[in-house]
Amino acid sequence: MANVYPVFRRCLLHHRTQAYLGAVGHGYCREFKHDSTHQTEGNGQKRRYLMYTAVITTTTLASICINHYVEGRKKCLQIESPVETEHAGQYKKSLPVYTLEDVAEHATKNDRIWVTYGQGVYDITDFVEEHPGGDKILMAAGGSLEPFWLLYAVHKNPHVFALLEQFRIGNLKEDESSDILSNMEDPYELEPRRHPALKPASVKPFNAEPPLQLLVDSFITPSDLFYVRNHLPVPEVDPETYSLEITGVGVKTIFLSLHDIKTKFPKYTVTAAVQCAGNRRSEMSEVKPVKGLSWGPAAIGNATWSGARLYDVLKAAGLEEDHPGVEHVQFEGLDTDAANLPYGASIPIEKAMNRKAEVILAYEINGEPLPRDHGYPIRVIAPGIVGARSVKWLGRIVVSEEESTSHWQRNDYKGFSPSVDWDTVDFTKSPAIQELPVTSAICDPVQGDTVTLTPEGKMVVRGYAWSGGGQKIVRVDVTADGGKVWHVAHFTGQDTKSKTPYHWGWTLWKAEIPIPAGEKQVELWVKAVDSSYNTQPENFENIWNLRGVLNTAYHRVRVNINQTKK
Numbered sequence: 001m002a003n004v005y006p007v008f009r010r011c012l013l014h015h016r017t018q019a020y021l022g023a024v025g026h027g028y029c030r031e032f033k034h035d036s037t038h039q040t041e042g043n044g045q046k047r048r049y050l051m052y053t054a055v056i057t058t059t060t061l062a063s064i065c066i067n068h069y070v071e072g073r074k075k076c077l078q079i080e081s082p083v084e085t086e087h088a089g090q091y092k093k094s095l096p097v098y099t100l101e102d103v104a105e106h107a108t109k110n111d112r113i114w115v116t117y118g119q120g121v122y123d124i125t126d127f128v129e130e131h132p133g134g135d136k137i138l139m140a141a142g143g144s145l146e147p148f149w150l151l152y153a154v155h156k157n158p159h160v161f162a163l164l165e166q167f168r169i170g171n172l173k174e175d176e177s178s179d180i181l182s183n184m185e186d187p188y189e190l191e192p193r194r195h196p197a198l199k200p201a202s203v204k205p206f207n208a209e210p211p212l213q214l215l216v217d218s219f220i221t222p223s224d225l226f227y228v229r230n231h232l233p234v235p236e237v238d239p240e241t242y243s244l245e246i247t248g249v250g251v252k253t254i255f256l257s258l259h260d261i262k263t264k265f266p267k268y269t270v271t272a273a274v275q276c277a278g279n280r281r282s283e284m285s286e287v288k289p290v291k292g293l294s295w296g297p298a299a300i301g302n303a304t305w306s307g308a309r310l311y312d313v314l315k316a317a318g319l320e321e322d323h324p325g326v327e328h329v330q331f332e333g334l335d336t337d338a339a340n341l342p343y344g345a346s347i348p349i350e351k352a353m354n355r356k357a358e359v360i361l362a363y364e365i366n367g368e369p370l371p372r373d374h375g376y377p378i379r380v381i382a383p384g385i386v387g388a389r390s391v392k393w394l395g396r397i398v399v400s401e402e403e404s405t406s407h408w409q410r411n412d413y414k415g416f417s418p419s420v421d422w423d424t425v426d427f428t429k430s431p432a433i434q435e436l437p438v439t440s441a442i443c444d445p446v447q448g449d450t451v452t453l454t455p456e457g458k459m460v461v462r463g464y465a466w467s468g469g470g471q472k473i474v475r476v477d478v479t480a481d482g483g484k485v486w487h488v489a490h491f492t493g494q495d496t497k498s499k500t501p502y503h504w505g506w507t508l509w510k511a512e513i514p515i516p517a518g519e520k521q522v523e524l525w526v527k528a529v530d531s532s533y534n535t536q537p538e539n540f541e542n543i544w545n546l547r548g549v550l551n552t553a554y555h556r557v558r559v560n561i562n563q564t565k566k
Contacts, residue, residue, distance in 0.1 A: 005374035035557050045127040072404035088161030089118025091479065103172070119174065129271045145169060159253065187233045192372040195224040195397040200358060201293040205230040206373070209298035212443040216508050217463050219493035220271075221301035223365045228373045229299070231343050231408070232335040235393050239377050244361075248399030250323035250328075254316070254491050258377050261361060264316070265308035270358045270494050272383035272504035274464050276391055278435055279411045279549035287540045290548030291422075297441035300466065302506045305381045310397075321353055328352075330398040331380050331391035333405075342396075344406030345389040347382050347434065349399075356502060357470075358383050361394065383504035386433045386467045403432065425546060436468030439552045440476060441510075442529035444561045447461040452562040460498060460514040461535045462492075463555070465507045472503035474529040478511040480522045487511050489526075501531050515561060523558045 027157040030439045086187045098114075098121050105121075106114040113125045146389050198208035210225040239258050247253040256264075276299035278292045285294065310329070319326070329352040333343040351357045362381045363370060370376040374393030388408060403409055414430040444462040445451050451459055459480065465473045493508035509526075515522060527536045537543050 005446060012229035013319075055257060061499060062332070072542065080523060081288045088165050089120040091119045091171050091174070092168070092324060095168070097173055098170050099173045100176045104383040114169070116172050117164060119172050120165070120168055123169045123171040124167055163502070178524075189194070189236055190236055191471040194228065194373065197225060197298075198228065199298075201295055205232055206234070208291055209296055210301075212296070212298050212441070212446050215298050215301075216443040216464055219302065219505075219508055223303070223305055223368065223371055223374060226274075226277065226301040226303060226365070226374060227299045229387060231375065232337055232458075234372050235334045235371075237334060237377055237393060242377055244378060246317045246399075247396070249401060250326050251317035251319045251399050252313065256313070260361070261313075261378060262363060265312045266359050267306055268309045268312075269304060269306040270357070270383060270504060271302070271304045271507040272358075272381060273300060273302040274381070274387045275436060275439075275466065275468075277386045277388050277436075277549040278547075278551070280298075280555070281440070281548035282557075284540045284551045285547045287544050289517060290377055290544075290546060291525065292548045294400070297443070300464070300506070302464075302466075303365050304367065305360060306361040306364040306367070307360040310352055310359040310361060310380070311356065313361060313397075314353065314399065319353070325401050326399055328400050328403045330396075330400050332388070332395060332396040332398070332404075333391045334395040340359075342388075343391060343408060344404045345391050345409050345463070346404035347389050347430075351382065351385070357503070358504065362378050382503075383419050384435055384471075386413060386436050386468070389434065410527060412547070413549060414547065415550045416545045416547070418542060421546060427429075433549060436466075437552050438465070438467035438471065438473075438528050438530045438534045440465035440473075440526050440536065440554045442478075442524055442526050442557045445524075445557065447557050448559070450541040450562050454512065456512075456514075457517065457521070458514050459524075459559075459561075460490075461511045461513055461524060461526075463489075463509055463526060465526075467503075467528070467534065470498075470502035470504055471534070472498070472501060473507035473528055474531050474533075475529040476509045476511070477527050477529070478508070478513055479525045480513045480515060482523070482524065487513050519561050520563070521558065522559050523556055525554045525556050527554050 026031045058219040100116075103116055103121060106112045109125060112123050115122050115124055122300065131463070133367040141527075153343065191206060194206065194208065195210075197210055197213065197214065200208040202208065207229055207236075214225055215221070242258045243255065244256045246256070276295060278295045279299035280297045281290060281292055281293060282294045282296055284290055314329070325347050328346045328348060330344060336342045352359055359380070359382045362375070363377050365371070366376060370379060375394070378394045379392040380390045380394055409432050411427045413433050414427060415433065416425060416430055440463060442461055442463045445459075453459055461478055465476050465477075467473060473491075473494070476491075477486040478489055479486045489509035489511035491507055492510050493506075495503060495505040513524070514535055529535045537553050540551070543550065543553060
């Protein structure tokens with residue numbers, strides 16, 4: 001066991017506790033403020049979460065560490081075999097039996113800190129002592145881990161269970177472990193219905209992307225086919241009681257209803273692409289495994305968004321341009337974890353208070369109310385910026401001297417050198433991703449397709465290109481011979497109403513590539529160039545990073561040639 005603890009210490013140092021623990025007090029203050037924004041079912045859901053607040057806080061940190069450790073160091077850690085890990089949390093005859101009352105008595109370091117999973121009892125005291133913020137973890141003593149895995153099913157894997165079993169000290173009395181499970185309800189039971197064409201990368205929480213061929217059939221992505229990125233259960237929000245708080249430095253605290261946002265501010269419309277930081281992560285993971293959902297190239301969409309400009313809302317709250325000390329605008333969602341900590345992010349004040357940046361508080365997508373999966377009733381749309389900052393189900397805006405302290409701002413969605421691994425990473429050394437670099441993808445044909453050439457012996461290729469920061473796509477190059485000859489695609493969709501250089505929307509393109517007679521298979525490559533003449537790197541090896549973000553290398557698709565003539 002001794003060799004395990006330093007790993008926990010390193011991992012916890014990498015994932016600073018302020019994201020989950022530093023805001024706990026603030027989270028409790030927000031509890032009653034935001035309860036009114038949920039329907040009855042939502043309130044019941046939140047009450048169920050709060051029953052396990054302390055447990056989840058600890059388990060979140062521990063599970064992140066376990067996952068990162070086993071991904072990078074499996075070969076060094078002596079864990080139980082897969083057969084043995086199937087029995088994690090099951091009754092072990094060789095161990096003593098404890099009651100929930102026994103477990104509850106172990107709430108301090110002096111008494112040893114215990115938690116439960118299934119019928120297992122675990123002593124995590126030494127783990128806590130290795131962690132510099134361990135005093136805050138003491139609130140988690142004497143509880144069950146099951147609620148955490150209801151929220152984050154991804155942690156239910158043999159390697160996590162194997163490491164957990166190394167802390168095993170006993171069994172929980174059988175009837176009491178049954179009571180724990182019977183009293184829990186699935187926090188995802190009220191999820192919205194989704195289009196069957198969406199391909200899930202995970203189910204709980206739900207994350208999915210559309211088929212590539214459908215993605216480029218329209219310049220404007222239908223909301224039902226827009227990729228879905230959720231970090232937590234989708235909240236149910238009552239539009240009649242919804243309230244958005246604006247507070248912080250240089251503003252007077254105000255609360256706006258949905259009706260206020262729709263009627264007190266001019267309706268502003270912008271066409272903008274939103275892209276996940278992990279788009280195309282599956283390609284990077286082919287070089288070396290990375291941490292995160294295995295996204296294909298369709299974790300991006302282009303839509304027309306309507307709502308109130310953030311600039312107008314902040315001005316209504318009294319914020320003056322160039323107010324001293326103001327550096328960031330933070331956003332908090334109504335999607336919260338079991339510790340009542342919301343999803344959070346922030347953007348620089350230069351973006352928030354720049355009218356030309358066109359940041360809006362959107363309540364419509366493509367002329368219709370936002371669907372629940374996309375942030376109903378209000379979400380942030382920050383054009384040209386990574387999707388992680390366009391917070392959904394917006395509940396609070398904070399004008400601040402510092403960026404958001406949330407986990408997703410401080411300890412996630414950052415890029416690193418290819419040589420940085422989970423043993424050496426320091427999230428304080430890298431800035432949070434804001435504007436995204438130029439990228440492109442081939443959407444039709446897709447990998448492995450068999451393609452019939454045109455009568456002229458050409459292959460029709462379609463795809464998208466996009467660049468962050470409002471940069472316009474000026475050229476897309478496609479090759480079928482490893483870069484010996486590049487063919488310039490023509491654009492089939494681009495927002496002609498945008499003013500240079502602010503092109504927030506994507507560009508759709510099409511190319512007809514001549515294929516030599518007799519070829520049975522070719523590999524297509526694509527690269528895009530934006531208005532600043534930024535282009536894409538040739539391969540993933542030199543841009544690999546442990547979180548699998550900023551996946552912008554040439555997109556490559558290998559396809560077969562149908563030898564039958566048309």
